[in-house]
Amino acid sequence: MKHIKRLKDISIASGVGxxxxxxxxxxxxxxxxxxxxxxxxxxxxxxxxxxxxxxxKIADEFPSNDTRVFLxxxxxxxxxxxxxxxxxxxxxxxxxxxxxxxxxxxxxxxSNLSSGNGGLGLGEAILAxxxxxxxxxxxxxxxxxxxxxxxxxxxxxxxxxxxxRSVNSFNKASTATSATKAGSNARSxxxxxxxxxxxxxxxxG
Numbered sequence: 001m002k003h004i005k006r007l008k009d010i011s012i013a014s015g016v017g018x019x020x021x022x023x024x025x026x027x028x029x030x031x032x033x034x035x036x037x038x039x040x041x042x043x044x045x046x047x048x049x050x051x052x053x054x055x056x057k058i059a060d061e062f063p064s065n066d067t068r069v070f071l072x073x074x075x076x077x078x079x080x081x082x083x084x085x086x087x088x089x090x091x092x093x094x095x096x097x098x099x100x101x102x103x104x105x106x107x108x109x110x111s112n113l114s115s116g117n118g119g120l121g122l123g124e125a126i127l128a129x130x131x132x133x134x135x136x137x138x139x140x141x142x143x144x145x146x147x148x149x150x151x152x153x154x155x156x157x158x159x160x161x162x163x164x165r166s167v168n169s170f171n172k173a174s175t176a177t178s179a180t181k182a183g184s185n186a187r188s189x190x191x192x193x194x195x196x197x198x199x200x201x202x203x204x205g
Contacts, residue, residue: 042173043067044130047082048122049158050074056125057158061166063173067134069126090126094136097123101142111148120156128156130166 045064048056050073059072069085100106100123107113108124120128127136127143136143143149157163 044134044170046070046126046129046131047072048125048129050122053119055119056122057120058125058129058156058162058166059158060162061130062169067131069129069131071122090135093123093126094139097121097127097136098139098142101139108143108149108152109146111151120152124152125156128153130170 042063043066044061045066045068046061047059047070049059050056050071069090070082071085072080072082074080097106097108101109104110105113106124107120108127126132127139128149132143154163157166
């Protein structure tokens with residue numbers, strides 16, 4: 001779908017917004033930048049759980065090759081099931097959430113509607129997740145520059161350990177990506193041999 005491809009292109013281009021949206025507590029500026037780039041380039045798999053009160057929480061998320069959102073919910077007998085949300089479902093949810101943000105009725109951006117401890121709808125939970133930095137980046141500064149959104153994000157997880165697991169997994173992926181780039185630069189840069197010999201020839205008589 002052209003629309004989806006365009007949104008992905010925008011998300012990659014809007015690095016600053018994603019960095020602010022997924023600016024992780026305890027990280028330095030360079031770490032946050034690397035983490036945001038990892039999310040954008042590698043993708044994220046997110047598991048969202050419907051709670052007993054009908055709201056949604058982020059149960060788990062981690063870096064992956066593709067960006068996917070799974071929904072976990074219990075039936076009338078309390079049996080938990082899990083399914084992958086289709087792109088059409090996600091698009092519909094985000095369009096609805098975008099309209100709420102514009103109307104000032106979203107718990108993500110309206111401090112009077114958000115307790116910071118949950119009570120999020122499914123679209124809100126998606127935007128609060130790592131996947132939201134990719135598929136929801138087209139909403140842009142409506143979220144990323146909003147302090148209520150930052151508070152809502154941290155309260156959107158099942159528990160603090162789920163949030164910490166997410167932080168650690170993306171930080172590790174970011175560190176691995178940085179190490180790979182550093183190794184590649186070392187082989188092809190000043191210490192790779194080619195540049196040095198060229199420099200010697202240029203300064204020789």
